[in-house]
Amino acid sequence: MKNLKTINILVSLAFLAVLSCADDFIDVPSQDENSEDFFNTEADYQDALIAAYDYLQATAQQFQVAEIASDNTLAGGESATDTPGIQEIDDMIHTPINAQLRNIWTWMYTGVNRTNYIMEFQDKTDFPNKTSVLAQTRFLRAFYYFELVKWFGDVPLVVDKRIQYGDQFALERTPEELVYAQIEEDLIFAAANLPYTQSQTGRITKGAAEALLGKAYLYQGKFPEAATVLEALINNGPHDLLPSATAPLMWENEYENNIESVFEIQYSDVDGGSYDCFQCLEGNYAVGFNGVRGYVGPVFDFGYSFNVPTQDVVDAFEDGDIRLDYSILDIEKWIEENPTASYDEGAGYEQTGYFNRKYIARLGDANRPDAALTNPNNTRVIRYADVLLMAAEALNRGAISDTRAQNYLNKVRNRAMLGDVTTTEGNLTNDIYKERRVELVGEGHRFFDLVRTGRAAGTIPGFQAGKHELFPIPIQEIELSGGTWNQNPGYEN
Helix, strand or coil: CCCHHHHHHHHHHHHCCCCCCCCCCCCCCCCCCCCCCCCCCHHHHHHHHHHHHHCCHHHHHHHHHHHHHCCCEEEECCCCCCCHHHHHHHCCCCCCCCHHHHHHHHHHHHHHHHHHHHHHCCCCCCCCCHHHHHHHHHHHHHHHHHHHHHHHCCECCCCCCCCCCCHHHCCCCECHHHHHHHHHHHHHHHHHHCCCCCCCCCCCCHHHHHHHHHHHHHHCCCHHHHHHHHHHHHHHCCCCCCCCCCHHHCCCHHHCCCCCEEEEECCCCCCCCECCEHHHCCCCHHHHHHCEECCECCCECEECCEEEECHHHHHCCCCCCCHHHHHEEEHHHHHHHCCCCECCCCCCCCCCCEEEHHHCCECCHHHCCCCCCCCCCCEEEEEHHHHHHHHHHHHHHCCCCHHHHHHHHHHHHHHCCCCCCCCCHHHHHHHHHHHHHHHCCCCCCHHHHHHHCCCCCCCCCCCCCCCCCCCCCCHHHHHHCCCCCCCCCCCCC
């Protein structure tokens, strides 16, 4: 059967005639009230579902920006004015006028609207696979809302109907606890109605729903609930850690959707967009942007030197940790070992000599239609290692079982060729935090981990407590509301 990343291209292009890309979260063309020309067959629902999947690909930017917002990496790029919105977030001087934050808001609400279009007409036509379609749809809606709530806090919550032009004057920002309640409800339904293994690669599974549900619980400090669902996945699901010998390969294109991948966003090398329509892309453009500027040599292809790791995160790895070499590329060391390789030494901004090896272009990627826009490298959104570490944290911080927490933590450490941790209580908590940083470096988790655990102030340079826990609502959305929405604290002026 075709991989979802392949059919995504064809169906989403056709579906644009039904539900176009939105310029803002309420700018969606009105549809016939009864939708007489659509949702008459299973194929219609499946087409709409693929179009809802399509906006997962728009998250390439936000995972990159989330990493830059943390203390793991610097913005980098060509100069201090290269993509100003990213530079501002890196320096914690971002404002409500920020193109990247507007993109996150707009694109995630477009995803919400596409899922709600399906749910609005969920009862119109019956067919055998309908429950599966609705379960996948509700997972996607939960994912888009989870991204919105973790970036912006209170956001408008609309369920089972589209947000259409004119609605913005009546919508209010919904308290985040109510948004989380809807996320939980959707993910519980998805987990109950999806299998652990799908026949088509890229489709949402029961494991993905359980993992995201556990993560949503963890973000709210609901440790017993998080531990229960995450341990259910660990004990019953099909996932496992790749062994130490093959772990360095998990980021290569040929190792996509491996046994460790719980939720992975599919990309292809088809030329589906442009620099004016990043959300239309089928490729993972963050990969090309993370690469080494002017690189020529084996294994890797050139890039634009964004998202460069700091010395601080390199120093966070313990001696003997095999993850350092396959997580972070030390370009000077690499060139010493590969004398035929070269790069534009001294070119670029804030260059540290380190690059995100997990997500930089591999040799041959530049031969695609547009090397910067059509990289096929999937985003590994939730890996089994993350599930183990989330379970360890929930068990430890919830005072449930430090013994089981140690077990899950040590599985991750042993794979990295490190010894067991035997600490308990608060010391174990800190060990779990340290492990999350080095295991998940470059994957976009660090900023939100620091915020949700109250450790961001004093760790992220420029971070102001009481302000930077959330990002500002884009000024355009404040204006579209008629000025009735309050801005997030610290961004009012």
